[in-house]
Structure formats: structure tokens, C-alpha cells
Amino acid sequence: MPETYADLATVLLAWPGLATGRDPIEQQAIVDDANAAVRDFVDRDLLMAERTEVLSGRGTARLWLSVKPVLSVDAVSLWGSPIDGGPGEGWDFDPDSGCLVRGRRLSAVRFGPKWPAGFRNVSVRYTAGYDAVPGAVRRATILAARALHAMAESAGPYKSESLGDWSYTQADSKPFLRDAAGLLLPYRRVGV
Template identity: 30%
Template sequence: MASLAGVDDWSKYTSAPVPGNAEHLLNAASGVIRTYVEWSISREIIVDARIDAPGGTLLMLPTLLLVDVAAIAVDAVAVTDFDWSEAGMVERAVGWPRGFRRLTVSYTHGYETVPDEVKSYTVAVASAAAASVAGKVQESIGDWSATYATVERVFGSMGKTILNRYRRFAA
């Protein structure tokens, strides 16, 4: 899966110099962000995902921006009597069965172009991690001590307000 921001985005969102490991840092920041929001954000085509059947009439796909549902099968039998919303909900009037791995779903979701605020945040997290002393998390000499940034540490300390509107489940 592609990074939420590319090396070419670095200079658009920060004046910090582009480090040699910028691509790695952007990939790491993207992973931390995707873990937090619980979906990919960027455009992704999912083919034949095995999904647990919830029972009831409503199925929630793991997305906040559903673009298309190409196919759904229940116990390997194709069904077409469903409707879906951009919010990732798939409704079926006769209901979904209940049970693990009973649904196979092919769908497209995510933003075709990652929103600028998400790109900016990705670069900010990666840039802050790049500014830290490589390989060190914390050091102390006498009464003096310093804690350095890692992608995970920077992400945790920066405000998540921007990302909360992209998060599947609010904190």
C-alpha cells in the first residue's frame, strides 16, 4: 500500500531538509496513521475479502469512503439484492446471515487523492522523527536527560484532531 504522502510532498509541508530515509519515515508515519484511523484512507481495491457475517440487515465494511461494491457472495453464492452507502454500510432487506467468514466482498474504497491535511500530518510526523537523534530514544548524563522522537512517539504527542474526522471509531 502506498504511503499517504510522498517524498515530493516533503517540501510542500515543511521547510526541514529531506533526509535520506524520508521514504522510510513517510511509510512508517503512514502505517501509524492508518492504524489509528482503522482504514487505508487512500484509494484501495479489495478483491474477495472474507468478512464475518453480522446477522441483521446492515453490514459495515472497514471504510469511511466506499466508492463501489463490485460483488458480494454469501457462502460462495453471489447476491445482488443489496444497497450501499459511501459511509461503508451495505444493507440487505432479507438480512445477512450470522457467522464467521461467510461473506466474500469485492469493493473499492478510499480517497483517490489523499486529503492535503492528511498528507501534511504525515509529513509532520515523519519530519519530527527525522529531526531526532538517530537510533536514540532517551539518554541521560547526570541531571540532564533527553527524550528523542520516533514516529510512534511523535504521533502520540501531536494533536490527533485532524485525524479524528478520518477515524472509523471515535476515541
């Protein structure tokens, strides 16, 4: 059975440092905030699901699906009319990059038909995502939860403060993602 973000939350809530002396509602809030921050950073859902995406053709040979890895492309329609031929005939795709081409010429797209230019004129129904939260994303979420936990323990939004001629340095707004960002970069949605 595919893992869910709720499964990851259960793992985080079992972490002894988070569970010790903390209100259960506050614990859940830290976990929810860490999960939300990671999802916001990667700007896409990572777990396997069937999706329908509406794209705008640009008169080019390639379109890019937003969720990878792509397991299957089940239906493609252009201006509401299905493209006949099915996978490998009417269209082809690269599972790793999410590249979708018309026809069956993934290896030589410059010779194949183009996606006509238009606003939201291509609809794609496909299955994509990971069966389980990838290890690096799991680790990044744990790092984010631990940093949020530590921030809740600290006194205020300051990195440093002095008293004579009073000065202060404000802490980063989301320092908990600084350590996690390197782990998350390979999973982040990149605009095309």
C-alpha cells in the same frame, strides 16, 4: 491519475528541513517511518482501490465495510453463492458510512432481510477510498516526518534530565503522532 503514498513521499523528501545535510537513506527512512506510523494509526488504507472483503454475518440487517468512502459495490456473495439483483436490488450501501444492507431498503433496514449469522460467510467486492491522500492526512504525515527528523537531531530518549540526585523523565515513545492524531481521528478505522 490517483495519487499514491510514493507521491507523498516525494513531497516530504523535497521539504528543505529534511533534505539539508542528511543522508538520502536516512531521509527515506524518516519518510517511510512517518508514512507507516500514520497508516498504523488510521488502521486502514485510504487510497482508492478495488477490494475484496470477507465479513461475518451476525443475524443483523447491517454489515460495515472497512474502507470508506465506498464508490461502488460490484459483487456480494453469501456462503460462496452470488446474491442476485445487483446494487439497489440484492443489496444497497451508504457511501459515507460503508453500511451494507441486503435488499434495497437502506432507509428502512429493519424491514429488510438480515445477513445470516456465520463465520466469514459474506464476501464483498467493492471499490473504495480517496482519489488522493486527504489534506489532513498529508499534513499529519508531514508533522510526523518533521517530529521524527527533530528526534533524530536530539540527544537520547529523555524529555528532561538532572544531575544532583540524578533523575530523568523519559520521552513519549511516539510523540510525533501526538500533534498529528487530531488530524487523523476522522480517518481512523473504528471497530463495529
